[in-house]
Amino acid sequence: MGDVSCAFVVQKPQYKGETSRLAITHAISYQTVEILLDDGDTVTPTLNFIGEGVLGLSQSQKAMENYGITSTENHMMNCCLVDLEVNVCKEDLEKYGIDPATLPDAEEMGADVSINVVPMADIKAKIDAARHVLIF
Amino acid sequence: MGKLTIGCFPGLVGNMSYDFALKLAEAAKDKGHDVDVWFSGNATGSIAAGQKHLKDYSTAEQHLTRLMEKGVKFCTCEACSVARGVKKDSSIEGVIWNAMHWYLGSIHGADRVLQIGGE
Amino acid sequence: MKLGVFVSDFELTNDTLDRVGPDGVILVANGVYHASLKTDGKASPLLSKYSSLYVLSEDLETRGIDAATVDSKVKVVDYSGLVDVIFNEFEKIAWL
Numbered sequence: 001m002g003d004v005s006c007a008f009v010v011q012k013p014q015y016k017g018e019t020s021r022l023a024i025t026h027a028i029s030y031q032t033v034e035i036l037l038d039d040g041d042t043v044t045p046t047l048n049f050i051g052e053g054v055l056g057l058s059q060s061q062k063a064m065e066n067y068g069i070t071s072t073e074n075h076m077m078n079c080c081l082v083d084l085e086v087n088v089c090k091e092d093l094e095k096y097g098i099d100p101a102t103l104p105d106a107e108e109m110g111a112d113v114s115i116n117v118v119p120m121a122d123i124k125a126k127i128d129a130a131r132h133v134l135i136f
Numbered sequence: 137m138g139k140l141t142i143g144c145f146p147g148l149v150g151n152m153s154y155d156f157a158l159k160l161a162e163a164a165k166d167k168g169h170d171v172d173v174w175f176s177g178n179a180t181g182s183i184a185a186g187q188k189h190l191k192d193y194s195t196a197e198q199h200l201t202r203l204m205e206k207g208v209k210f211c212t213c214e215a216c217s218v219a220r221g222v223k224k225d226s227s228i229e230g231v232i233w234n235a236m237h238w239y240l241g242s243i244h245g246a247d248r249v250l251q252i253g254g255e
Numbered sequence: 256m257k258l259g260v261f262v263s264d265f266e267l268t269n270d271t272l273d274r275v276g277p278d279g280v281i282l283v284a285n286g287v288y289h290a291s292l293k294t295d296g297k298a299s300p301l302l303s304k305y306s307s308l309y310v311l312s313e314d315l316e317t318r319g320i321d322a323a324t325v326d327s328k329v330k331v332v333d334y335s336g337l338v339d340v341i342f343n344e345f346e347k348i349a350w351l
Contacts, residue, residue: 004244009349011271012253018177019145019254026176029236036241043240051269120274127275132243133258133349134143134251135271138342153263156283159313163334169342248341250261252350 001038006045007130009123014056014072015063023047023136024075031082046085046130048123053136054092057115058102076104080111087116087123138247139170143239145254147178148196153252154179155194160250161208162199171208172246174239175231177254180216183227197228204230211238259345262286262301272301272351279307279345281337282329287314290331291324302328309340 010023027045034042049057056072063071079086093100100117107114127133144157157179161171175183182196189195200210211232212222224233232238243249260277263284272280280301282290289299290310302308308329315322315331322331332340341348 001244006240006243006249009271009275011269017254022145022177022254026236026239030240031237032235033237033240033244036237037244041244043244045240050274051271124274124276127258128256130347131256132246132249132347133275134249135260135275135349135351136251136253140338140341152284156263159334160337164338164341167335167338169338248345248348250341250348250350 001041003042003044004132005130006043006132006134007127008045008047009127009133009135010047010049010053011051011135013052019136020053020056021072021075023134024072024079027084028075028078028082030084046087046126047079048087048089048126049092050089050120050123051092054088054096054098057088057104058098059104073104076115077106077109077111080104080106080113080115081109083113085113085116087118087126089123090117090119092120093117137168137170139172139245140164141172141174141239141242141246141249143174143176143249143251144179145175145177145252147254148182149193151178151254152194154182154196157252158196158199158203162203162206165203165206165208172242173208173210174213174242175210176213176216176236176239178220179254180212180222181220183210183212183217183231184222185226185228200228200231209242211242256346257344259307259341259348261348261350262289263351265289265292267351273304275349277305277349279309280305281340281348282308282310283314287311287318287320290315290326290329291320298326302326307344309337311337
């Protein structure tokens with residue numbers, strides 16, 4: 001069957017609800033799905049943040065210190081470390097006055113990819129091209 | 137006939153989206169489609185056995201059992217379940233326990249995927 | 256590929272539905288109010304935005320909404336009919 005593409009779309013902020021975080025961890029699990037599939041079959045997600053979903057993605061988070069949970073910052077760095085394509089809506093960052101430089105980066109940890117800040121039109125293209133769309 | 141994979145994240149009591157997921161699963165199965173349901177987040181609490189079926193509360197145990205007898209596959213996120221104190225040996229028999237990649241594996245073979253978020 | 260989006264709320268607090276740009280909308284749960292309720296005398300804007308509209312009969316009945324009040328643009332389907340819509344009318348589906 002080959003590759004199946006999925007567009008994960010996160011439209012709610014991190015932390016108050018769990019679902020936004022679960023979107024990230026589920027997308028990351030594409031790394032190990034091959035153990036359940038036939039040889040050569042893969043699932044390729046893109047992880048896309050739009051609307052209020054762009055909130056709670058920044059650096060310097062103290063989720064572990066205050067609530068004992070892994071921060072979204074760490075989850076986002078893990079995304080980069082497993083070569084997951086992550087797209088954050090440029091227009092929504094601008095709308096909320098969020099500097100893209102505040103997004104996590106895992107280059108120093110050896111990541112080959114970084115988080116992409118892209119126009120909504122690019123994210124829409126990902127949604128249109130994907131075989132399945134999962135909105136969180 | 138095709139395959140429907142449903143990702144069900146909302147809790148059993150307090151959100152009727154869970155009820156919708158089960159009713160859709162049953163309708164699809166009754167029409168001859170294959171159906172997988174993945175429980176994550178608060179939905180994993182629904183697999184605890186020994187649920188009391190009170191009149192004004194959504195319930196799952198009888199419905200889940202009936203759907204499994206029809207051939208619907210249910211899998212719960214092991215991490216989400218144990219975090220909520222659900223124990224394997226006191227959970228509804230027949231529900232698979234696995235990690236998140238089970239959901240993606242099911243998606244790989246699905247014709248339609250419906251991700252129903254939590255809260 | 257044709258995308259069908261389930262709308263499960265009446266008050267849409269964000270513009271995700273517009274941005275995702277579905278080919279059709281399936282009204283379920285509290286989303287069924289879009290099919291018949293008028294706000295300040297006006298029908299839901301969803302009815303004029305999307306040409307392919309469905310509403311779940313069981314969720315209308317649960318809320319005491321008479322199917323006869325559903326706008327003519329919206330097709331009323333039960334769970335069984337909904338399965339056919341999912342498999343025959345759209346290639347992919349999503350939930351809001």
